[in-house]
Amino acid sequence: MSDREVVLGRIRRALRDVPRSEAPEDVPVAREYARAHVPDGTGGSGAAGDAGALTDLLARNLADYRARVHRTDAGGLPPLLRRLLAERGSRTVLVPSGLPPWWLTAADPGGPGGPGGPARVHDRAGAAARELDAVDSVVTGCAVAVAETGTVVLDGGPGQGRRRITLIPDHHVCVVEVPGQVVASVPQALERLVPTRPLTWISGPSATSDIELDRVEGVHGPRTLEVVLLAG
Template identity: 65%
Template sequence: MNGGTSRERILGRVRRALADVPPSEHPGDHPVARDYAVQHGERTHSATVGLLAENLEDYRARVHRTDAPGLPALLARLLGERGARRVVVPAGLPGGWLAGAPAELVLDSPVLTDHELDSVDSVVTGCALAIAETGTVVLDAGPDQGSRRITLIPDHHLCVVRTDDQVVGSVPQAIRRLTPARPLTWISGPSATSDIELERVEGVHGPRTLEVILVAGDPREL
């Protein structure tokens, strides 16, 4: 006898665990304490930004730093070095960011097919925030980020992070600032996976190359 199916065994364990719970009791009657640490240790904001850069690079993202006035020139240089001829951009990306870019700009739109997105060379977006302790950039489909698919299909993603107000230390701090009803995409380095022999392959379900630009100041008015 094998004791029934796996489903039956699991449900049996649940029933036994709940056997002494009064029928009148509800989950909310026993609040769970959530007094765990918000982040690991104390850091200055500058140190938090430095930790973000370190962890992004550890995940094989390429990290660049600039101030707000220098952002357009840096984006133009990075796209030029990449040889990007067509770049997809969200509808709400500030117009000045790519004013000097040597490329055709393709506006994010529902009518763009996956084949058309696959034919572009790069995508440029902003972000919702970035998490220092995990080296993670979070997108929430805001105006400067566009639809999720534009950051999954092109092979090269340039993501702009405002260091003054978009960098948090930890995941709990990020959760407090994010809206769960929005389509959240959490990115830690370029897309990668490993087969059974642990051979790393990049670009399987997202861009092979992620470049993160940490911008001091506010580039939204460019």
């Protein structure tokens, strides 16, 4: 008897007492499992809905995945973005449609931050992969961030752009508005997302390991992910 026959036999025996006319939707299934684990050791109350605790948990898990995490408020965001791009030595920065213009005002050449800022490259549907590969950095927002997994999710909405603009450039700066865009768990994130949209789930910089567990970064996306937690 083959393994396949063994498995199918077990399934038939398990379903022996189920009437042939019964459909899956006829039998309600209890789904009382936890939708979110309780954050632990965050310095807050520990409740899944505690905004400060969730933000701290998100920051820790992002850092654990080797993302570089920064915190700021609205007044500090433009100079922070300018500094991150300058430290990277970026000469060009890709800007998706709908990105709030004030985010990069300090990084404009000749802007409030002084001369020498990177040139803006606006996302175009017809841009070839080689054009995007020549861009030094990309700055985007996100749709939602998951604290328990240290994940940011982009859905192609305003300020996020097409999926390829965050997969080809080597440096991605993603701004997460906290606490409004932070949820505890993946189930809670799914409730905010539209499954038909182009979803990109990012947990740290792109990386893979070979059979000897040698880690290589930048295989499927940017080698460097910087996440800015923007306090609202």
